[in-house]
Amino acid sequence: MPYRTRTILQVEFPVFQELPQLPTPLGTLFNSQFAKLPLVDTLTALPLMAAVIDFDNTDVAWRKYDSITARELFKQFGCSERLYRDVLGPLIQVGLFAPAEQCSAAATLAVLYYFILAHQKHFDVKFCNGTSRDRIFEPWMESMKATGCEILEGRRVTDFIINEGTGRITEVVCENVTHSADAVILAVGISTLQEIIKKRYVSSDFRYFLDSIPLSMKLSCKV
Template identity: 40%
Template structure:
């Protein structure tokens, strides 16, 4: 997207965390002339009261068992040791949540906020440590997220290993520096991109082993059917739910109908352009509570 003044804008700011190994392998395979990502650096976390915490570069510290390293090396500037200690019972929940169907069934019945209350996490610790984490990772407050979703997200981004929360940032516009070179390479291999086109329905085979053989599309008021060997639904849950509602071919399958039970969250991205450079103490300065 380009603004009226010719500035490039993206929907939000995208970090590349240490667990994004598939993306890092993709970037390596593109053989770009320069690394599009920055190095690792400390991150500051702010509330309306000012700087609340500093997240260090964990890979530069002595490696400790996961969880212990994050607790010792993260600098919470305004929380008392007692508040921080109140989070210790969550270790049991993290150890029990092994991503199995049984663990999901158990922790999906309670919100993450209620789980913290039951385990005795102090209100201040929850509001200044865990609520910002949930808002950043799942784009919804903890009382609207299941404990299973929150524990799974926290494990992936923070607790899988000590370096999981180390993050890099794109040195410029992601579209220009990553996606456009990738698109050009795919075009050179014969890939054709059909833009400004809406999928309106699907052709399928009859009988057992039903498969999608075509995608009906509209573009500029014209309809066409694209033959397909495989179809990848690379869309959000709300968009896929809409496709299912409008497509009898999909709606007759329970695995697609269940997408209607998922609720998405609308995220508003606002980009401010300043008239001068403003020095910031950290390369990433997430804010919450404003």
């Protein structure tokens, strides 16, 4: 009877903020403890950093690296077979939801850049001391109300009115009520955004929703 083997990735990430900040990407590379990976295999990841740094997310960079797979990229830069099997392969499978043989090198480098270079200090996980509503959102809402902000709860956004001349959203439709708007920020998940887009009747309106920018909220104190 045929059977399949599975590779289990075991890695221990320290609290990076409690350690000396090493130059990128040395902090992520050397402070992370891979239980089953010898140091000699870990060091073979260093040449790959040249490609990560070279990839600047421009059209030129995408054309340069999109023609090869992530697996081919790892081979070209000398990553050991064990490093690929025990670390890079599973990470790509989790990050891009596909094996490295099916992922473009450009998409892989974009993921590596985000987690290794752009957000090295953000690996630490912090848990809220209480519910997020009580500790974060309720005080946030109260502070906005204190500055004159009116919060309309229980209003579900169902559509937008777009000025075809300027390409700007001028009104927000909440079921049977329409609100004028100078600017609109969509703080919704991708499924909700897709549902809103599907309700647009003119296909040309779709282009106004194609550019999305992920935002992060920085707190002024511990909660």
